[in-house]
Amino acid sequence: MSNGPVGVALVGAGVISGQYLRNLNAFPDVRVLGVADLDADRAAAVAREHDVPVSGTLGTVLALPEVEIVVNLTIPAAHAAVALEALRAGKHVYGEKPLAMDTDEAAKVMDEAANLGLRVGGAPDTFLGAGLQSTAHALRAGLIGAPVAVTAATQSLGPESWHPNPEFFYQPGAGPLFDLGPYYLTALVSLLGPVTQVAADTRRARDQRVVGSGPKAGNAFPVDVPTHVNALLDFPGTATAAATFSFDSPVNRRMIEIIGTEGALSLPDPNTFEGPLLARGLHDKDWREVPLSGTTAGRGIGVLDLARSIRAGTPHRASGALAFHVLELMAAISGSGERSEFRRITSTTTAPEPLPADWDPYAATLS
Known part of the structure; x- marks a missing residue:
């Protein structure tokens, strides 16, 4: 070696x-x-x-x-x-x-x-950043009991208002599911384990979009993928999840909430390495912030x-x-949305072990 x-x-x-x-x-x-x-x-x-x-x-x-x-x-x-x-x-x-x-x-x-x-x-x-690693440790410590249900959403009006070349976001292999879905699905699988089946419903709000900035501002381009996806995911033995991926919403949302038998967690945006991570018990009136541990190196x-x-x-x-399991999830969600049917997931994986508490990216460990 x-x-x-x-x-x-x-x-x-x-x-x-x-x-x-x-x-x-x-x-x-x-x-x-x-x-x-x-x-x-x-x-x-x-x-x-x-x-x-x-x-x-x-x-x-x-x-x-x-x-x-x-x-x-x-x-x-x-x-x-x-x-x-x-x-x-x-x-x-x-x-x-x-x-x-x-x-x-x-x-x-x-x-x-x-x-x-x-x-x-x-x-x-x-999912290796401080926010989601702290979530993994909180779940393993039983902070909210056994996970029961998950709500996840990433919603916006899409990237064409700010991106000078947004066309590729609306072509096969992209859209809100394939562009942003990997962050949310990877976070969920890393915390809860593999998914066994999915179901979905999809919509496309408009057939064309318009570039909003840069030298091509005002140019129309076609939309070739669903721009609003609602998905159900079954994590056997733990939670079920409802997830929304949308480029059609005037309300900007980036959230994951996990409900457990003893409380709930509000997770940080899974497209970041930081917090905040919030928790509340079954009878708490407000969220409280959970201290983070881990790296935010990026x-x-x-x-x-x-x-x-x-x-x-x-x-x-x-x-x-x-990564393969998440790719199969996205493909199955897309296919389910087209045919209105449950799709079984054939691949599997394991929830990775959390990083050690003393894991430091800037400290040399190799001899």
Whole structure:
């Protein structure tokens, strides 16, 4: 087994790469060695900005023997192809959401990794932040008794009012379910375990939307996906959940509430790493804030946990199995909404063990 910092290369030098690079460069247990992009000039500029020694094509960074993990930040349509190429080059893979465009592609990635004895990890890693980790500890400590029911919602009027290029949010593979759903579904599965069946109803409020900002402001574009999704999820032996994912609501909501036999928890926005986490007992009149413990370091802590787990020979938390299960949930919710039927979920996973109380992303643990 190798020792010392784990070598990492990023593929995809878009906007999100900056957040990953700032964080990964600050973690002493990983060492960023390369940045790749279809646009070689962009890869070079990002590498220079973040003091990464090598830039170029995917092949360039895969040829670096010290690279052990490839962080896949390409567009969703390329996720599976890039992951398979990295695995075949002998690298572990950590990908941005979703794991692939569909479960067939994702299954090929998972099977290839298993055959080669390599690991797959996947975003979002927000469930490893202080807010949701504190929730996990509170549930395990029995703060609200046994979970009974969950209400979750992410609602807005959609991104076209502020995003200069919002068209892709309304194409297959996006919409509120596939864009924001991974944060909510990953949070719920990480806390409550796998889902066995889902049902859903979907709507599309308008056939066209209008760009609201930037050089294309005023341009109309088609809407090709449902923009309001209501879903029911069955967590066997624990809670049932009702979840809403909407780009049609003038009321902005980002919430998860878990009702238990002895009280309730109001969780932080699962697209963040922070709080607040609120609790109330069965007869309390008001919510009270629960003290948080854990990291708020941000995107990349899933990569760091993967790196440390590789060295320690232990399971990593933002796993491919978790990402695959969430992808199947979204596909099943979408299919249920089209056909008005319950869908059984064939994949499974386990709720990851919470991070240790002394887990510090900035303290070197690898020898």
